Amino acid sequence: MDAIIENLPTFLGGFWTTLQLLLLSGAGALVLGTLIAAMRISPVSALRGFATVYTEILRNIPLTLVLFFCAFLLPYLGVGLPYFAFAVIGLTAYTSPFIAEAIRSGINGVALGQAEAARAVGLTFGQTLRLIILPQGIRMVIPPLLNVIIALTKNTSVAGAFFVVELIATSRQIINVRGDSTIAILLAVAVFYLIITVPLGQVAARLERKVAVFR
Amino acid sequence: MSTNVLFDVPGPKARRRSLIVSIIATVLLALGLVWLFFTLAAPRVSANNIESPGMFDPSRWDILADGRMWNAILVRGLLEGTLKMAAVAAVLALAFGIVFSFARTANSKWIRIPAAVLLDFFRGMPVLLLMLFILLVFATGSYWAGVAGLAIYNGAIIGEALRSGIQSLPKGQRESGLAIGLTPVQTRFRIEFPQAFRQMLPIIIAQLVVLLKDTSLAYIIAYPELLNIGLRQLPTTYGNRYFFTFFFIVLVVYLGVNLLLSWLARVVAHRTSAGKKNKRKGGPTVVGVDTAAMYAVMPDASGSSGP
Numbered sequence: 001m002d003a004i005i006e007n008l009p010t011f012l013g014g015f016w017t018t019l020q021l022l023l024l025s026g027a028g029a030l031v032l033g034t035l036i037a038a039m040r041i042s043p044v045s046a047l048r049g050f051a052t053v054y055t056e057i058l059r060n061i062p063l064t065l066v067l068f069f070c071a072f073l074l075p076y077l078g079v080g081l082p083y084f085a086f087a088v089i090g091l092t093a094y095t096s097p098f099i100a101e102a103i104r105s106g107i108n109g110v111a112l113g114q115a116e117a118a119r120a121v122g123l124t125f126g127q128t129l130r131l132i133i134l135p136q137g138i139r140m141v142i143p144p145l146l147n148v149i150i151a152l153t154k155n156t157s158v159a160g161a162f163f164v165v166e167l168i169a170t171s172r173q174i175i176n177v178r179g180d181s182t183i184a185i186l187l188a189v190a191v192f193y194l195i196i197t198v199p200l201g202q203v204a205a206r207l208e209r210k211v212a213v214f215r
Numbered sequence: 216m217s218t219n220v221l222f223d224v225p226g227p228k229a230r231r232r233s234l235i236v237s238i239i240a241t242v243l244l245a246l247g248l249v250w251l252f253f254t255l256a257a258p259r260v261s262a263n264n265i266e267s268p269g270m271f272d273p274s275r276w277d278i279l280a281d282g283r284m285w286n287a288i289l290v291r292g293l294l295e296g297t298l299k300m301a302a303v304a305a306v307l308a309l310a311f312g313i314v315f316s317f318a319r320t321a322n323s324k325w326i327r328i329p330a331a332v333l334l335d336f337f338r339g340m341p342v343l344l345l346m347l348f349i350l351l352v353f354a355t356g357s358y359w360a361g362v363a364g365l366a367i368y369n370g371a372i373i374g375e376a377l378r379s380g381i382q383s384l385p386k387g388q389r390e391s392g393l394a395i396g397l398t399p400v401q402t403r404f405r406i407e408f409p410q411a412f413r414q415m416l417p418i419i420i421a422q423l424v425v426l427l428k429d430t431s432l433a434y435i436i437a438y439p440e441l442l443n444i445g446l447r448q449l450p451t452t453y454g455n456r457y458f459f460t461f462f463f464i465v466l467v468v469y470l471g472v473n474l475l476l477s478w479l480a481r482v483v484a485h486r487t488s489a490g491k492k493n494k495r496k497g498g499p500t501v502v503g504v505d506t507a508a509m510y511a512v513m514p515d516a517s518g519s520s521g522p
Binding site: 044046047050059068150172183186190194 | 434470
C-alpha cells in the first residue's frame with residue numbers, strides 16, 4: 001500500500017495522460033466517425049464506397065497494428081510528431097469506424113415511416129436528416145456510443161506500449177522500482193480504469209433502459 | 216431503413232449533380248492515392264545523405280519469393296502463435312462465459328451479487344492489464360498469460376451476453392418448464408440456456424473475432440505471435456529495408472483472417488435472425504447483420520442487446 005501512496009503523483013500523472021488520450025481521441029473519433037457515417041448514407045456513391053472500405057479495413061485489423069503503424073512507420077515516412085500525437089492519431093483512426101457504425105445503426109433504427117413522412121411533406125435530404133432522422137437517431141445512438149467510448153478508454157492502454165507514458169507504462173516504471181508490491185500496484189491501475197469505465201457503463205445502461213421505454 | 220427513402224429517386228438534374236459530386240470525390244480520392252503512391256515510391260534520403268530506394272522498388276519486395284519468410288509468417292506467426300492462442304482462449308472464454316452466466320442468473324443472491332461485481336470488474340479493465348497482472352503475479356509465461364487474460368475478459372463479456380439472452384426470454388419459458396416438473400436447474404439448462412445461446416450466437420462469434428484481434432496484445436508481453444514475428448523478428452533477420460513490406464504482409468494476413476471470420480459471423484447472424492423473423496413479436500430487436508457487425512468491434516456492447 002505504501003508503494004502506491006508514495007508513488008501517487010506518478011500514478012496521477014499517468015492517469016492524466018490516459019484521460020488526455022481518451023478526451024482527444026474520443027473527440028477526434030466522434031468528428032471523424034460522424035463524417036464517415038454521413039458518407040456511408042450519402043447519395044454520392046464514391047463517398048459511400050470510400051467510407052465502406054475505410055470502415056471494413058480499420059475494423060478488421062488489430063489496434064496494436066494501427067498504433068504500430070503510427071509509432072514506427074509514420075516517423076519512417078517522415079512525419080515528425082511526438083509519440084503522444086501519434087497515439088492520438090492511431091486511436092482516433094481506430095475508433096472512428098466504430099463510432100460511424102453506431103451512428104449508422106441508430107439512423108437505421110429510426111422507423112421507416114418517419115423518413116417517408118418527412119419526404120412526403122417535402123423536406124429535402126438534408127432537412128430530413130437534420131430535423132427528423134438525426135434527433136431520433138441520436139437518442140438510440142448514445143448508449144452504443146458510450147460503449148465505444150468505454151472500449152476506447154480500455155484501448156488507450158495499448159498506447160503504453162508505444163512510448164506514451166500513460167497508466168500502464170507508469171505502472172511498469174513503478175514496478176521496476178517496487179517489485180515487492182506488484183499486486184497492489186496493478187490493482188491500483190485497475191481502480192483508475194474502473195473510475196472511468198464503471199460510471200460510463202452505468203450511464204449507458206440507464207440511458208438504454210430509458211430509450212427502450214421510449215421506443 | 217433503406218437509405219433510398221432519404222432522397223427521391225433522382226431526376227435528371229439531381230442525377231447530374233450527383234454524378235458531378237461523385238466524379239469530384241473520385242478524382243480527389245484518386246489524387247490522394249496517387250500522392251500517397253508517389254510519396255511512398257520516392258527514394259528516401261536519410262539524415263546522413265544515404266539514399267535508399269522507394270517503397271515500391273523491387274529490392275524491397277523480392278522477399279515475397281522467399282519460402283522461409285512465408286513459413287515464419289504463416290506457420291510460426293499465424294498458426295503456432297496467433298491462432299493457437301486464439302483457439303485455446305476462445306474455448307476457455309466460452310466455458311467461462313457459460314459459468315459466469317449461470318452464476319449471474321443464480322437464484323441465491325450470495326452467488327448472484329459477487330458474480331455481478333466480478334463481471335463488472337473484469338469488463339471494466341483493459342485486456343492488457345489482465346495479461347500483465349497474470350504475467351507478473353503468477354509468472355505463467357507469456358503464452359498462458361495471454362490466453363488467461365483473453366479468456367477471462369472475453370468470458371466476462373460472453374457471460375453478460377448469455378445473461379441478457381436468458382433474461383430476454385419470455386417468462387412463459389421458465390414457468391412452463393417448472394410446470395411440467397423440471398427442477399429450476401433443469402429448466403435453466405434444458406429450456407432457457409439453449410435458447411439464449413442460440414439467440415446470442417452472432418454476438419458470441421463476433422466477440423470471438425474480437426478475441427482473435429486482441430491476441431495481438433500479446434505482442435506487448437513479448438509472446439511470439441504474428442505481429443511480433445512479422446514486425447520484430449523478421450525485420451531483424453532480413454534487415455530494415457523490408458520493414459514496410461513486412462508491415463504490408465502482416466496487414467493483409469490480419470485482414471484476410473478477420474474478414475473471413477466477420478463474414479462467418481454475418482452469415483450466422485443472418486441465419487438466426489431469418490429463422491426468428493416468423494415468431495418475432497415484441498421480442499428483442501433483431502440481431503441483424505449490422506448489429507452483429509457493430510458488436511464485432513465493441514466488446515462492451517454485447518451485454519446490452521436490445522431492450
